[in-house]
Every structure is written in structure tokens, then in C-alpha cells.
Amino acid sequence: MNDTPKYGFDTLQVHAGARPDPATGARQTPIYQTTAYVFRDADHAAALFNLQEVGYIYSRLTNPTVAVLAERIATLEGGVGGVCCSSGHAAQIMALFPLMGPGKNVVASTRLYGGTVTQFAQTIKRFGWSAKFVDFDDLDAVKAAIDDDTRAVFCEAIANPGGYITDLDAIAPIAAEAGLPLIVDNTSATPYLCRPIEHGATLVVHSTTKYLTGNGTVMGGAIVDSGQFDWSASDKFPSLSAPEPAYHGLKFHETFGSLAFTFHGIAIGLRDLGMTMNPQAAHYTLMGIETLSLRMERHVANAMQVAGWLEKHPKVAAVTYAGLPSSPYNDRVARICPKGAGGLFTFALKDGYDACVKFVDSVNLFSHVANLGDTRSLVIHSASTTHRQLTEEQQVAAGAAPNVVRVSIGIEDPADLIADLEQALAAV
Structure with a gap:
């Protein structure tokens, strides 16, 4: 078809x-x-x-x-x-x-899944390849990173874990101009x-x-x-x-x-x-895939409700969901993701690393797993798990700082999700 x-x-x-x-x-x-x-x-x-x-x-x-x-x-x-x-x-x-080939490199966004950062920073070296990590909001830095040995430019549309939306309309012309x-x-x-x-x-x-x-x-x-x-x-x-x-x-x-x-x-x-x-x-x-659109609509709707509630909670320092009007990336939603900002984001707890660990140990409805995109709502503390191999500087650049929790919002009743978050935050 x-x-x-x-x-x-x-x-x-x-x-x-x-x-x-x-x-x-x-x-x-x-x-x-x-x-x-x-x-x-x-x-x-x-x-x-x-x-x-x-x-x-x-x-x-x-x-x-x-x-x-x-x-x-x-x-x-x-x-x-x-x-x-x-x-x-x-x-x-x-x-x-x-x-790629021996001696060639890929210019990659700093905002990537931790496993991808490790794959690009460490594993591909065994092939003789390398990666240059750049903040893709700094377009001049992206251009400067490209050299004669660059063979590709790599990013995530909605970056894991923070839900950051890459400005593809700005990055694509840079790659095209370089013939990459x-x-x-x-x-x-x-x-x-x-x-x-x-x-x-x-x-x-x-x-x-x-x-x-x-x-x-x-x-x-x-x-x-x-x-x-x-x-x-x-x-x-x-x-x-x-x-x-x-x-x-x-x-x-x-x-x-x-x-x-x-x-x-x-x-x-x-x-x-x-x-x-x-x-x-x-x-x-x-x-x-037969139900993808139906699920994504619910993921987005639930994420908007949960993120908005978290943003007002006294124990939460910040929420990264791009769908929120307060997000610095909110203007990219209409251009890059016109049907919504997805179901993945992070939030930072004011009491730091230990509070994050206590929080993930206290959820009931949310599942503490190393996955995302499930019909079920999922939670993880990235700094101690998916992004554990990275330095703290790399964790911060990737949106997985030690005081940050990642959530993948599922398709359950949003009131039930909020209630579970509320009791877990109370335990903190």
C-alpha cells in the first residue's frame, strides 16, 4: 500500500x-x-x-x-x-x-539515551569509528564539529530521558550543506x-x-x-x-x-x-502498531495532566515536559511534533539523589523498569541505571542528572497515576 x-x-x-x-x-x-x-x-x-x-x-x-x-x-x-x-x-x-569506516566520525547530540551515548562513546571505537557530542541547540557548535571525516549527523526527535524536542528544521540544513x-x-x-x-x-x-x-x-x-x-x-x-x-x-x-x-x-x-x-x-x-495512534493520543493526554500536576508539587524542582507552556521547547511542539510532545519526560526532586531512590521504591501503580513506551506507566532513576556509565557531567548534559527521575506515562486513568505519584512523593 x-x-x-x-x-x-x-x-x-x-x-x-x-x-x-x-x-x-x-x-x-x-x-x-x-x-x-x-x-x-x-x-x-x-x-x-x-x-x-x-x-x-x-x-x-x-x-x-x-x-x-x-x-x-x-x-x-x-x-x-x-x-x-x-x-x-x-x-x-x-x-x-x-x-562509516576506520577514522570516520559521527556528530551526535548530547541529549541521547544513555545506552546510545555509551555505544557511540565507547563501543564503536572498536570499529575505528568515533563520535563527537554536541549540544544541538548550539547550531554553530554543530557546524564546527563537522570535519572532513564526518559521515553522519545523529539525534533523537524526542530525546530520552527528558522529552527534549530537537529542532530538526534547523539541524537538517546543516547536514545537507555538509553533504551528510x-x-x-x-x-x-x-x-x-x-x-x-x-x-x-x-x-x-x-x-x-x-x-x-x-x-x-x-x-x-x-x-x-x-x-x-x-x-x-x-x-x-x-x-x-x-x-x-x-x-x-x-x-x-x-x-x-x-x-x-x-x-x-x-x-x-x-x-x-x-x-x-x-x-x-x-x-x-x-x-x-494497529493501535499506535489511539495509544499515542492517550499517552500525550495523560502526560500533559501528570506533568502539569507535578510542576505544581512543592517537592518537585522542575519538570522537563515540552508540552508544558513553561518549557523552553514548547514552541517546537507545533512545528516538529504537532500532535503532541509524547509521553516521556523527567522531573527533578528538590531533595536530590536519595529522594529519587526513595521515590522509585515507593511507587505502586508505576512499574520500576528499564523500558519506555509501554501501555503501563513506568519510572526509573536514570543516573543510577540507564545512564550509570556516564560521568555526572555527561548525565547532566543528557538530561539525567542525579536528582532526576524519568517517567514514561501510560494509558491508565490519569487520576490513578497522579494518586500513585502523590503517595510516593509523600514517602519522600
Whole structure:
């Protein structure tokens, strides 16, 4: 259904990429729990392996259930294609993999999930890559950080943990002027609240574990290709523009055009990195996406009520929710996330670290877990958990200072959520 833009978001979240099963007529997308697929004959097998024909070879590369999910997410994001993989962290590596090389760097926002900061600051060094962390509100600093070895610009649409909204309209032209792809993690916003490609993003990545699945059951990741970047405009991206030895000199951009990145992600990324999504995980995520807009509306409405209540509480020093009129990022909501500022934010307690620990130990309805985007409301003290590996300076820059608690507001009755917060704060 990628060729039917007349359909609205609510329709596409149910139907995009899916058709009745031709063998059985099954209406729901089946779980194709198989490792391999029978070839019609030797010529068919050769054509698939030579990338001359699209089809299924081996489920490390492609699987019919996973393919439906990839097409649905790509459709909702307004991209030309997508690749699904095993987790959000896997999606980030797979997004960078065709772009980077030894000695190359990515310019990244300081406001990122703590695991992403660690992945970029430490783990990618093993590949010979590096990251430069910059405050993306300082546009001059972003420009200054880009050098001849930079191969991508990376940020989150709605940053975890603070709910900070990145001004994509200001960042995208900087990346474009430098001839670089802008990669946007849209996990916290989802395509219902924000469509980064419409703001100039080249690639969009997701941890499908979070809001897209929405029920806290399975891990997954996705990369969506806008199809709008010219990979052959310079010699910076040889994986996509130069001859590929593994395919007898095939040039991905020359051969596949706007789908070059998508095909590379499958034919090289999944083939060699093996970060495969299993079909059952894809099935759960597809079912979750069917109600995405309904859930996100409730997440936003509840977050507005809870954040407004917290802002007035005498034990709360500050609330970061961008949907509040008091937020310095409130003006970005209408431009970047016109349907709402999401369900994720933090609040600071006046009594500091120890008060935060006591608070998370005192909640009842909120679940103290290392996750977000669930239908259930979740809470965590980031400085001692998800952002524990960072220095205090990095924690503060990321919005996870020691006196800060992160909440992911679910779809329960907001009065019940407020009552639980009230009794936990009383315990502090």
C-alpha cells in the first residue's frame, strides 16, 4: 500500500504492507516460522543471490512476516523502504555501518539515551569509528564539529530521558550543506507524532521495542530510508556508490537508486552482521502498531495532566515536559511534533539523589523498569541505571542528572497515576 497515499495514518497503521495470505486467505499476517525457502529452480536461486530478483532466501536476510513490518513502518514514516533488525541498538549500528569506516566520525547530540551515548562513546571505537557530542541547540557548535571525516549527523526527535524536542528544521540544513545524512532516532515520538523525513532526515531509526510494539513483550529495531540522499554526490560513501566486491562490482546506488540503502541493509548488513528480527517479534509489533495512534493520543493526554500536576508539587524542582507552556521547547511542539510532545519526560526532586531512590521504591501503580513506551506507566532513576556509565557531567548534559527521575506515562486513568505519584512523593 506504499503507492496509496490517499489513505490516512489510522488506515495505514492497520493495512500497510499486509495482504490476505494467498495460500490460506488468513487476514492477520501469519508468523512465517521458517529458516529457509524453497527455490523454484537453480536459475531462480542464482538470481536471488545475485540481487537480480527480489525474494526470500534465508531468514537471516528476509522473512515474510518481518517484511510486512518493515514496509508498514516505512510507509508510516514516509520512506521508500525499511529494514528490521533485532533491537534499537542494532538499528543504530546498521544505520552507521554503510556510512562509516576506520577514522570516520559521527556528530551526535548530547541529549541521547544513555545506552546510545555509551555505544557511540565507547563501543564503536572498536570499529575505528568515533563520535563527537554536541549540544544541538548550539547550531554553530554543530557546524564546527563537522570535519572532513564526518559521515553522519545523529539525534533523537524526542530525546530520552527528558522529552527534549530537537529542532530538526534547523539541524537538517546543516547536514545537507555538509553533504551528510541526518539520522534521527524517532523511538520516543513515533511517526504519529513526528515524521523526521518531512523535516529533512535521511534515515530514521527505531527501537520497535518501545511505543511501536507498545506492550513490553518483544525486542526489535528498524531503519527507514528516505530515498532522498544522493550517495554518489561525493566519494564519502563508497559502500553505496563504489563497486561492491561481494557482488562482482555491483554499485548499490547506481543499481537500486533510491532504494540503495535499503538493499545494502539487507544484502550486506543483515547478511554479515546477522542482527536479525525473529518473525514472532515482528508479529507482536505489527499487532501493536494497529493501535499506535489511539495509544499515542492517550499517552500525550495523560502526560500533559501528570506533568502539569507535578510542576505544581512543592517537592518537585522542575519538570522537563515540552508540552508544558513553561518549557523552553514548547514552541517546537507545533512545528516538529504537532500532535503532541509524547509521553516521556523527567522531573527533578528538590531533595536530590536519595529522594529519587526513595521515590522509585515507593511507587505502586508505576512499574520500576528499564523500558519506555509501554501501555503501563513506568519510572526509573536514570543516573543510577540507564545512564550509570556516564560521568555526572555527561548525565547532566543528557538530561539525567542525579536528582532526576524519568517517567514514561501510560494509558491508565490519569487520576490513578497522579494518586500513585502523590503517595510516593509523600514517602519522600
